Amino acid sequence: MSETEQKPQQEQRRELTQEENIAWQREAFQNAQKHLAGKGIMPKTIIEKDSRYLSPLFAVWKIKSENGKTYWVISGQLPTDHIEVGAAPTAREAIRYFSFQWQMKAEQIMKAGARDKTQVDFANLLVNRAQGIYEFYEKDDLWGNE
Secondary structure (H helix, E strand, O other): OHHHHHOOOOHOOOOOOHHHHHHHHHHHHHHHHHHHHOHHHHHHHEEEEOOOOEEEEEEEEEEEEOOOOEEEEEEEOOOEEEEHHHOOHHHHHHHHHHHHHHHHHHHHHOOOOOHHHHHHHHHHHHHHHHHHHHHHHHHHHHHOOO
């Protein structure tokens, strides 16, 4: 893992210029779309009012697909992942869900006897990012309108 990946997410945060913020959001959204497409889900529309961005760290997108289902997709400086909206009613609840899921995935990797450095690094990354996003879940001031 690089030094940047090992630092807590909050330490990496700095103010972006408007241009950097727009570019970051575009890249994070493209990664979210690619992730869904890779799972056979074709994105149709983004539900902007429910999506949340904490650039340059992560974004949680609420995306309606062509199959009529709606998903939360998380992307940014962490693994890109998705869940159906039924698993979490709000973006805040979605990041809590991702946090728990990643911790369980990391535990499964380690219990399976991960000996490959890549697997161990990925498990450690999952735990690190799970803890990082959970810290944001706990900050009530970020979620005033939910």
